[in-house]
Amino acid sequence: MPTTLEFWFEFASTYSYVAAMRIEGLCAAAGVPLRWKPFLLGPLFALQGWNDSHFNLNPRRGAYMWRDMERLTTKFGLPWRRPAVFPRATTRPARVACHVADEPWAGDFIRRIFTANFGDDRDIQSLEVLREILADLGQDADTALATAESPERRSLLRANTEAAAAAGLFGAPNCLVNGELFWGEEALEDAVAWAQRPQ
Amino acid sequence: MPTTLEFWFEFASTYSYVAAMRIEGLCAAAGVPLRWKPFLLGPLFALQGWNDSHFNLNPRRGAYMWRDMERLTTKFGLPWRRPAVFPRATTRPARVACHVADEPWAGDFIRRIFTANFGDDRDIQSLEVLREILADLGQDADTALATAESPERRSLLRANTEAAAAAGLFGAPNCLVNGELFWGEEALEDAVAWAQRPQ
Numbered sequence: 271m272p273t274t275l276e277f278w279f280e281f282a283s284t285y286s287y288v289a290a291m292r293i294e295g296l297c298a299a300a301g302v303p304l305r306w307k308p309f310l311l312g313p314l315f316a317l318q319g320w321n322d323s324h325f326n327l328n329p330r331r332g333a334y335m336w337r338d339m340e341r342l343t344t345k346f347g348l349p350w351r352r353p354a355v356f357p358r359a360t361t362r363p364a365r366v367a368c369h370v371a372d373e374p375w376a377g378d379f380i381r382r383i384f385t386a387n388f389g390d391d392r393d394i395q396s397l398e399v400l401r402e403i404l405a406d407l408g409q410d411a412d413t414a415l416a417t418a419e420s421p422e423r424r425s426l427l428r429a430n431t432e433a434a435a436a437a438g439l440f441g442a443p444n445c446l447v448n449g450e451l452f453w454g455e456e457a458l459e460d461a462v463a464w465a466q467r468p469q
Numbered sequence: 470m471p472t473t474l475e476f477w478f479e480f481a482s483t484y485s486y487v488a489a490m491r492i493e494g495l496c497a498a499a500g501v502p503l504r505w506k507p508f509l510l511g512p513l514f515a516l517q518g519w520n521d522s523h524f525n526l527n528p529r530r531g532a533y534m535w536r537d538m539e540r541l542t543t544k545f546g547l548p549w550r551r552p553a554v555f556p557r558a559t560t561r562p563a564r565v566a567c568h569v570a571d572e573p574w575a576g577d578f579i580r581r582i583f584t585a586n587f588g589d590d591r592d593i594q595s596l597e598v599l600r601e602i603l604a605d606l607g608q609d610a611d612t613a614l615a616t617a618e619s620p621e622r623r624s625l626l627r628a629n630t631e632a633a634a635a636a637g638l639f640g641a642p643n644c645l646v647n648g649e650l651f652w653g654e655e656a657l658e659d660a661v662a663w664a665q666r667p668q
Contacts, residue, residue, distance in 0.1 A: 318527055328517055330639035334652055341659070440529035453533055456655035460540070 273465045274303040278434055278444040279380075280311040281364055281394060282323075282357035284335060285455040287384045288342050289443040294377045296458055302465040306376050308367040309430040310360070311442055318440060323357045339388075342455070349389030358387055359395040361427065362419075366400065368426035369418040375407050382406070472664045473502040477633055477643040478579075479510040480563055480593060481522075481556035483534060484654040486583045487541050488642040493576045495657055501664040505575050507566040508629040509559070510641055517639060522556050538587075541654070548588030557586055558594040560626065561618075565599065567625035568617040574606050581605070 277293050279286040297304040315323070325332035336352060343350035363383045370376050382403045386392040392399050397415065404411035417423055437446060445452040445461030448469045452461035476492050478485040496503040514522070524531035535551060542549035562582045569575050581602045585591040591598050596614065603610035616622055636645060644651040644660030647668045651660035 318529065328639070330517065330637055333637060334639065334650060337650070338652075345659070438529055438532060440527070440533065451533060451536070453537075454655070456653070460544070 272300065272302045273448050273467075273469050274305055275461060275465045276305045276307045276446040278307040278309055278430075278439060278442065278446060280309060280442040281360040281367075281383055281387060283311060283442040284325075284339050284356075284388065286443040287388045288339075288346060288348065289455040289458055290380055290384050291348050292346060293443075293445075293458055296462050297465075300462045300466055302462055304377075306367065306371040306380060307430055307434075307446075308364045308371065308380075308427065309434040309439075309442075310364060310427065311357075313431050314435055314439055314441070317435060326356070343388075349385060351389060351391045353387055353391050355393070358393065361395070362397075362415075363394050363400060365424050365427050366404075366414060366418040368430060369423045370414065375409070378407055379403065471499065471501045472647050472666075472668050473504055474660060474664045475504045475506045475645040477506040477508055477629075477638060477641065477645060479508060479641040480559035480566075480582055480586060482510060482641040483524075483538050483555075483587065485642040486587045487538075487545060487547065488654040488657055489579055489583050490547050491545065492642075492644075492657055495661050496664075499661045499665055501661055503576075505566065505570040505579060506629055506633075506645075507563045507570065507579075507626065508633040508638075508641075509563060509626065510556075512630050513634055513638055513640070516634060525555070542587075548584060550588060550590045552586055552590050554592070557592065560594070561596075561614075562593050562599060564623050564626050565603075565613060565617040567629060568622045569613065574608070577606055578602065 275293075275297055277290070279290055294304055315321070320327055325335045339350060339352070367376070367380055367383070370379060383394050386399055386403065387394045394400070400415060401411040404414050438451060439453075441453055443455060445458065447461055447465045450464055452458070452464070474492075474496055476489070478489055493503055510522075514520070519526055524534045538549060538551070566575070566579055566582070569578060582593050585598055585602065586593045593599070599614060600610040603613050637650060638652075640652055642654060644657065646660055646664045649663055651657070651663070
């Protein structure tokens with residue numbers, strides 16, 4: 271009986287984009303249940319003494335990441351446009367993703383948000399973009415946005431972010447399988463294989 | 470006609486260990502010529518404002534790396550013992566590796582040094598360990614060590630380290646294929662595939 275794989279991601283994270291586009295298909299093919307876990311990287315970066323993405327703080331590391339994104343999106347056939355703003359504010363789409371994480375269309379919503387950021391260079395914090403994507407998915411956008419920002423639902427994102435810190439996360443994306451952490455886009459296959467093992 | 474793959478590594482680097490144990494086999498299977506490029510990470514870390522391995526400076530990142538090493542060495546069937554000293558001083562074996570990099574037994578020497586550090590927890594900077602490994606490989610250890618430390622040969626390591634900085638490297642291991650940089654143990658397969666493409 272496969273273990274559930276928790277996919278912990280941040281909408282501003284480039285490697286989370288590539289991983290988010292692949293993880294549902296990988297889990298489905300392996301018979302591994304998937305749980306979406308949106309969180310905010312900012313507080314985790316602050317724990318490490320950073321006030322920005324380390325890709326901005328460390329130009330050598332950043333230059334490599336942007337080139338790597340060109341290669342990875344080509345490798346996996348994903349749309350790619352380097353965003354004009356990096357990292358983008360993501361609290362609003364992340365709150366919606368927390369709110370709908372258990373819905374059958376959660377994966378579609380998450381991939382649409384990521385593609386808006388990294389395929390179309392759009393401001394995924396804007397209500398216009400969020401409404402458009404929710405409507406395209408056949409959802410009542412105003413209700414979804416209002417509920418996601420309600421006091422009882424907006425706390426979900428803070429709870430996820432605190433749980434991410436408590437679990438030892440330091441970046442994104444991550445897969446957590448029965449407490450075992452797999453960090454990085456290139457660890458997806460190992461994480462899925464881990465979830466298939468007897469625990 | 471495949472392009473030469475340059476493998477840039479540091480003997481103190483855990484992920485360089487896993488990669489160094491695999492790269493010659495991957496290149497041979499793909500018909501890709503391999504060139505060994507030992508360098509020192511310390512000066513590259515200094516360029517990024519670090520006075521130690523970031524795995525020591527950042528405990529969250531470090532804890533993940535040590536667990537990842539247990540998993541990766543299991544995955545690839547490699548010996549593993551967490552070294553008592555990390556990172557170890559490596560100038561002496563790195564100078565020997567530079568000196569013998571074009572010899573047919575360079576890969577054997579490099580894998581033996583890495584295994585002494587990460588499989589056997591031995592001080593790879595000690596003359597005793599270096600002599601033992603060189604002798605096991607049928608080499609005249611005293612001559613090899615003396616030549617590697619001679620003024621004209623010891624400059625090879627500094628030249629490699631300066632070339633690494635100029636090429637934009639920021640960590641290890643790396644594959645450089647016709648100027649294209651692939652960083653990290655998990656990028657080996659992509660780097661080998663890149664070397665097989667028409668350039």
